[in-house]
Amino acid sequence: MSLIVGAYPAQPEGFTQRQFFEAIAQIPAIRGLEVPYRATGGDPWPAGAPAGWSAVVTAIPGTMQRVGLDRHFGLASVDPEGRRAAIDFTAGVREYVTGLRDQGHPVEAVALHSAPPWRGAAPAFAESLAEILDWDWSGTSLVVEHCDAPRQGRDPEKGFLSIQAEIDVVRSLKDRGHGIGMLVNWARSVIETRQSRTAAEHIAYARDAGVLSGLMFSGCSGEATEFGYPWIDAHLPAVEVEGAPVSSLLNAREIARCLRAAGELPITGFKVGLPQDAVSAEDRASLLRQMCALMAANVPAGRS
DSSP, rough: OOOOEEOOOTTOSHHHHHHHHHHHHHTTEEEEEEEEEEEEEEEOOOTSTTOOOOEEEOHHHHHHEEEHHOTTTTBBBBHHHHHHHHHHHHHHHHHHHHHHHTTTOOEEEEEEESTTTTTOOHHHHHHHHHHTSOOOTTTTTEEEEOOOOOOSSSSSSSOOOHHHHEEEEHHHHHHHOOOEEEEEEHHHHHHHHOOOOHHHHHHHHHHHTOOEEEEEEOOOOOOOBBBBBOOOOOBBBTTTTTOTTTTOOOOOHHHHHHHHHHHHSEEEEEEOOOTTTSSSSHHHHHHHHHHHHHHHHHHOOTTT
């Protein structure tokens, strides 16, 4: 397989970071990194990572930082100032993409999100995306990454728009000739309903609507673990990976089921984390190596 890997939740701090990226550079299955864009801008290309690797830029770290400061912030906000702030934030994402490309890193896609929690609306999201899609992205695709939507009687992790609302917006924009798709993150779909089957269901919804562009695997648990409280969006490894919490709901069976449901996609990969003081740089790289092997072992017959 050829994978995009969100390594930043697993990378160590300090001087061992280079060792970590030099180690994962030896994993043939990895073709690129999911890199974060934060409230203060995008992280530089990590030292030790191959110069020729491509990038998928995710806006979720910065989006959540800004939401923490302003409950109206978001591309789906019904508050005009909150929506304009999110569009301006996305302009910073575009500048970061340009900078990566100028450094020689192909940027395959940018993942955007339908914040704010609880206060989003599909028409506002559609209006924001239409404006953003009119910008010159120099061939970089835009994808909407689904995050958990609110459910009655529960506190959501993200609480953004429903998968169906996002699909309807994306399909409408595609019908008008815009290049945009949907990306499903395994854990964020499962967190929404607290049912493992939800990820495959969301994949099927987006696939059947003709808008599925990406699939990223990260795990979650209904129990408290060293990663945090139950149902935290903390990118748990699959249960088969050494050192993963035994309650992680992501496993080989789910990976196989979702890869089969998704079919061939432009973006397939995973994002897993570790506590900062957990293990050495090489042990962290081993975590990613095991995830790559697990995904390769569960590719449906007929796919490479």
